Amino acid sequence: MKLHFDLDADEAYQTWREKKLSSYPFDLSTRMITIDQVEKITDKIVEKIQSDCLETNMAFYRFNNIPKNDKRCVHELGKRVGLRRLDNNLCADDDHLTSLCVTKHKGQHDYIPYTNKRLSWHTDGYYNKPDEQIHGILLHCSTPAIKGGESLLLDHEILYILLRDENPDWIKALQKPDAMTIPPNILDGKEIRPARTGPVFSFTKEGDLHMRYSARLKNIEWAEDADTQAAARFIQALWENEDSPYILRYTLQAGEGVVCNNVLHRRTDFEDSEQVGKKRLLYRGRYFDRVGSYS
Numbered sequence: 001m002k003l004h005f006d007l008d009a010d011e012a013y014q015t016w017r018e019k020k021l022s023s024y025p026f027d028l029s030t031r032m033i034t035i036d037q038v039e040k041i042t043d044k045i046v047e048k049i050q051s052d053c054l055e056t057n058m059a060f061y062r063f064n065n066i067p068k069n070d071k072r073c074v075h076e077l078g079k080r081v082g083l084r085r086l087d088n089n090l091c092a093d094d095d096h097l098t099s100l101c102v103t104k105h106k107g108q109h110d111y112i113p114y115t116n117k118r119l120s121w122h123t124d125g126y127y128n129k130p131d132e133q134i135h136g137i138l139l140h141c142s143t144p145a146i147k148g149g150e151s152l153l154l155d156h157e158i159l160y161i162l163l164r165d166e167n168p169d170w171i172k173a174l175q176k177p178d179a180m181t182i183p184p185n186i187l188d189g190k191e192i193r194p195a196r197t198g199p200v201f202s203f204t205k206e207g208d209l210h211m212r213y214s215a216r217l218k219n220i221e222w223a224e225d226a227d228t229q230a231a232a233r234f235i236q237a238l239w240e241n242e243d244s245p246y247i248l249r250y251t252l253q254a255g256e257g258v259v260c261n262n263v264l265h266r267r268t269d270f271e272d273s274e275q276v277g278k279k280r281l282l283y284r285g286r287y288f289d290r291v292g293s294y295s
């Protein structure tokens with residue numbers, strides 16, 4: 001792990017913490033990176049996305065000229081910023097991107113992402129195998145909802161700071177290999193994914209922080225020790241008011257998207273258009289890479 005994540009390295013932590021917090025709150029309108037078209041993803045744009053992600057683990061972009069239902073921008077942009085190894089999850093399309101819209105997939109039961117309901121706070125792939133954790137996400141809006149469908153995001157490194165400042169023992173507890181268990185996924189009596197137990201906080205081989213988390217109260221089993229339980233309650237309390245200055249709210253518009261290092265996020269419920277072709281549609285890529293990994 002990087003030195004500032006070492007609980008014994010307080011000085012390094014304080015220096016990193018101060019720098020990190022100084023990036024917040026930020027005004028999204030000043031950070032929106034405009035890209036003219038897919039063929040014009042310049043090195044300067046790539047560098048800006050990477051430096052925004054270095055600061056806050058997320059970067060926002062807007063394509064000026066992008067046809068609807070065009071996935072090229074996702075593939076191209078992903079590749080340019082170092083997101084290359086796509087996770088082919090259960091409901092992904094043939095090109096391994098996922099079309100997020102109100103639908104029914106084969107092999108899908110009550111997955112909330114494919115409804116118009118509110119999605120609670122989580123990081124992506126918290127139920128993945130330990131060696132297939134998701135480190136990067138690209139979420140691109142092709143068509144927004146007519147109402148709602150707002151995204152809320154919280155840099156997981158900020159949550160780390162909030163927890164460590166409150167009680168460093170909570171960080172220790174959340175790093176334990178049995179901190180959080182996701183029960184098996186059972187469809188029509190058949191187990192399609194076994195239970196997954198793992199830490200909430202872990203580190204990549206480069207020493208960056210990774211987080212597995214879901215705010216679902218049902219079906220998440222937290223380790224029973226007092227520190228894990230208290231940490232889970234502390235996090236849950238953050239979601240109750242959502243008034244933290246570190247929580248970013250934004251409704252992606254057509255052609256806009258966010259690239260991130262799998263930060264915490266949720267979506268509000270939404271109202272869909274009755275018209276075919278005008279229903280909310282977002283493309284999502286989940287990657288085993290962090291932004292900039294291959295730069």
Ligand SMILES: [Fe+2]
Nearest residue numbers: 122123124265
């Ligand atoms: Fe997600």
